[in-house]
Amino acid sequence: MPDRSIRYSFLSRAFHWSVALLVLLMIPAGAVMIQDGLPQPVQNTLFILHKNTGLLVLALVLLRLVWRQIAPPPPLPDRVPGWQRRVADLNHRLLYLLLVLMPVAGYVRVKAGGFPIETLDAWGVPALVPESEALATFAKSVHYYGALALGALIGLHLLAALYHGAIRRDGVVARMWA
Template sequence: MTPPSQSYKAGARLLHWSMAILVIAMVPVGFLMIQKGLDRSLQNNLFIFHKNVGVLLLILIVIRIIYRWRNAPPPEPTHLATWQLKVAGATHWLLYTLLFVMPVAGYVRVRAGGFPIEALDAMGVPALVPKSKELAAFAKSVHFYGGWAIAILMAMHIAAALRHGLIKRDGVFSRMWPTKP
């Protein structure tokens, strides 16, 4: 068991796992919804889900960044090699960056393409970017390649977490795993 001083606080764990569940759902939905020949009704529902969960993820990543800024993470495990700490650190910051960039790029792609974002429309939030085919195309590319990047980084992150939790059993995984109340 990991000592409490080396574990993440409850707020960090809640934000991590809430976002993890949503992102794990978003990646396959994002790739599925753009497949040719998909039933139009299903495709529309997937787009609506993807856009609106994207809004929620943008809010959560901003909260998470502020939380991280105000609440230092626990010290890094001392038993890990320097190269592992550097790879883990780079992976985490790339994930943070992509978790911010992806919903912004998605927002720009949708709004510049002239499409609705139902949750924002229901709240009366106006489009913050002009309608533009060129801007929409650029944001679409950023979002598409960012989707691949986040899927790869997420797979690396999950693989490393599982290695620490199931194979090494060295306490790294339990630092973020939800604890019993």
């Protein structure tokens, strides 16, 4: 077990793995829900789950960002080269940016398109954007290209974790495990 001083806190790990699980479930759900020929009840269910899970992801990511200010991440082991530190930092910053941007763009796409977000509607939260086909179309493009970029960054993150965990065995990955 890694030294507690170089390990992420329990709450940081809980945020990480919760968001990771939700995002990894949302990617295929998002891809499937837009397919032609899908039975309407299945498509509706996937859309509802995707929209409302997106809200949960946004809340968790924002809480995690606040928590990172309270409990900063542990330092990388000294043996990690400077260029890898810079790439890791950039990857994390871009992941956080996209994990906020994606739900916001999804929200704008849905509300500007005149569609419901069941949880927010049930709570009586008014739409924060006007209905606008142009805005909905723009947000749809942002969400689509953001999804591609997020997939690429997640892939890079996973490859780096495999490299550090299976090849280098340098303690980087152990910081995120219990």
